[in-house]
Amino acid sequence: MIDINISGRVGRMDIVAQFEGRGGVTSLFGQSGAGKTTVTNMIAGLATPSSGRISVNGTVLLDGDKGIDLPVQARRIGHVFQDARLFPHLSVRANLTYARWAGRRSGTRDFDEVIDLLGLKDLLDRKPETLSGGERQRVAIGRALLSGPRLLIMDEPLANLDHARRNDILPYLDRLCVEAGIPILYVSHSIEEVTRLSNTLVLLSEGRTQAYGPVAEMLAREDLVHVTGRREASALLSGTVSRIDATWDLAHVDIGGPELQIPGLAAAAGDAVRLRILARDVALAAVPPEGLSIRNALTVTIESISGETGPYAEILCSLACQTIRARITRASVSDLGLKPGMTVTALIKSVSIDRGQSTLAPPVSVET
């Protein structure tokens, strides 16, 4: 549980950040230059807010009114920097154990366990300069974890990696987020990473936190689309794999009543999964269509229609207590006579699967 309420000025940027993360992964999302790194530096104690309060799991790290301001080394915040910042003159092993021998921290975490979790066994005797970008980030994460932190901050750990390296490291992050056992503050400008990994989403824009809350809720909010990004606008559905149809290699996912069929999903019956559905992949039909190749056609109710200008309209639809988002042209809205409250059929072209709450689903994007 992290509780942040800080304000201050660094350079020409005014920072006003207020949010709470209720355990698990809290993501700080915003475009480049939104002030994400400044906010994390303030939380870590590397920059000083002019006023405010920071507490992690009930321990107060900063309280301007009471004059509490723990120095960086006393905050016990594991910080994974965008540029890894491994110590170049030390071996990977000495980097990993730095907190122990230089910081006098007796890490609560078992060394071998962290090595296993991040797959660092073969890297221990190497120097940082011989590591690839992805390996460096894994070592940096391990080093932060082994410092026995009360909070782990990951500041765009994937930003400097190419696509292949990113996919190398994402499975480790999935495991880490589930097994870390401490709150994680994950900073990113990629909505894809954020929806995949986080429980709570904090939206930051121009140095100010705009809103925070559960990821699915935040993605569904039309008033925040300017922050979350219109092109990538999506909705999250949580579900459980009800059965695997081996004949056609289809997984049936129960999303609270209705079922979605997803091909090639490496999961077993009973697994919880998170489905991310981009608004641009959802079409609406006023009458249930026949003879379609699209397998996922769900009966939904239109909640709201937005977009008075421009070619597109964003339509929020509800089904079984969950929300799905569709983007269609305003011309279609007019032709079909769509109105809030109407029952229509949502046709879903593709679904990407994100990490579930209890199991690890592979990050696949599939055509259905």
Next chain:
Amino acid sequence: MNFFHLQPAEWQALALTVKVAAAALLVALPLAVLVAYLLARYRFPGHGIVNALVHMPLVLPPVVTGYLLLLAFGRKGPVGAFLSETFGISFAFNWTGAALAAGVMAFPLMVRPIRISFEAVDPKLEAAAKSLGAHRVVAFLTITLPLAVPGILGGAILGFAKAMGEFGATITFVSNIPGETRTLALALYTATQTPSGDLAAFRLTLIAAVVAFAALIASEVFARRLRRRIGGDHD
């Protein structure tokens, strides 16, 4: 007498030179590291003045530096009188005075490369060390200092060489006393001022050259080994 057999006076000058230079280095190097670090990492009022003061011995005529030392650290100088009364330390006409003069003259030559190597070490690494629980002093000793070692070594070599060859400030401050302040450079000067001193001057020149050459080779070997240990460049 064998040409390669050193005479007692030559031995004396050589041993004294090494002693003076080593003492100068021992005292001045830690101070140079500290000043270089402050100049590299902090912007404080008077930054420019400190920087200028450090570099003064480099641009002043050495005789002026020596004379200023004499005024301050001589028997009647304010600092000299204080030190001799309180601690019994005397610089005047003493080998320690020669070491002081050598140290002052070598100081700017040491500060410069050390400062540059500190500036090349990313301060963000120290921030990372602190986030792992290291106190700022520990972070400096375990991260910044080791990464700056090549520059510190370079500064030390330059400073040692300067201290070995220092002449003007030394002769002005502590005169030219055999066995006390007559280093190789001063002995060589004495020889050139003596009729029929040509052979002695040549021998001293050879000694100076051999010592300097050996020191360069040794430092090169050491630096190479060090670079391998530190692991080359960092980003």
